[in-house]
Amino acid sequence: MSHVMDPRPGGAPTVLRMVLGKRLQDLRERAGISLEEAGRALDVTHATVRRMEKAEVGLKIPYVEKLLVTYGITAPEEISGFLALAREANRPGWWHSFRDVLPDWFSAFVSLEGEAAVIRAYEPAYVPGLLQTADYARATLRAGLPHAADEEIDRLLTLRTERQTLVTRADAPLLWIVMDETVLRRPIGGWRVMREQMERLMEATELPNVRLQIMPFAAGPHPAMYGPFHIFRFQLQEIPDIAYAESLVGGSYFDERDDVSTFLEALDRMCAQAAPAQSTKAILDGMRKEI
Template identity: 60%
Template structure:
């Protein structure tokens, strides 16, 4: 996405139209548009010729091509393609590159914070016909995503969880106890902030469903919001729409219990179990 936007900037700076760029590499203007929108891979011969057309220096072309080759390499999640839906692979990519992740979850603990047993219990419900081997693969993918939290450049995570998340029994009491213990432990991380939206808070603006907001460390990348439903997912990147979600998160953070109360809330719920 970053390189695609950079290609567009270079084309516009050179005063080259889509049609002129397309003629330079003998493709349609639509192909050039799709390259700039990161809807297709960056073919190295095309990239080199486009950059020459845009008057880019040989050294800059070399650097850009090096980045393009790196961008064309499959992510670590490629080996999980047998259990990773195509529509969700984009999410894993965004998650891996985000500097900030803010989210609201009304039903379940977010994947990045789940224990193996909790994740497995959810997988068995979501994929009732899957074999245990398949379930294990899906859980392995989820745990591999959690490696992100241990990295020096780990994103800042700010999660608002509905009280339902902590009261809905998933996998039995022992699994829920361990899951609450996991959430309590992760509160020690300076990069993780968790708030609880209590039932007593009443209606709130995010009650329609889960959504995740991503902010990146690249000026070329816009903020992106991810939402999902039974039919699939949607990635929202139009500024006005993204701002709407961000404003909802801000309002919910005021309505939810403060972060300073989260540990006590988790401890009280743990005693109930």
């Protein structure tokens, strides 16, 4: 298992910070400089340099400038351009205003979600957050946080609504979801809420960037019966595919090729096993009429 990021109290990294960290690593390796040598240039430990490259800490501008020079970057315009990007990367994401209710481990998820070109996922229990109605979202939040104050639930619901604008923006990512039939059979929030949720999903199938597939009970066992996960793919070459798996107490991020390939292979097999996306709207309509 390899964690692509290790969110600290300073906040989850923006995707741009991940990109610049990777670029710093590439510059160091091309210059033939070890982590230890880079650390000595900054008068810090090699671990500090590694954490900068892995986007586990913010990019201190004096450190970045010193590293660029150490790596042989001397053109003033090239250095100033990199530093300008570093300052931009250090700015908190829009979700930072929700830090009172949003844990760092999920802040990282929101950052990846907002920058991905493709989002693929398997959901065995809930409609994906990006496609939930307000009533359905409130019911799921309350079920997961039974002791939370109403104000906290309201804040989380507002955050989820903000995230949903991603689906219909001009440069919206491809959202490709496989949902287990269980998702549609469990009456979260009551049957009225479920009918409205199914109608929302039917509308989503009409969007050019949304592909929904349902894994029917009749399909039998499948490769991802361990739990939900997401896979993010980016246009920027510096960022590898990243897989995310969630538990009751947090989330884990994977960027090693072998790890991500395991998730991708499972999802590809499931897509072949599930009902084709072209039939999803009819399936949803049939279920809605049964309620």
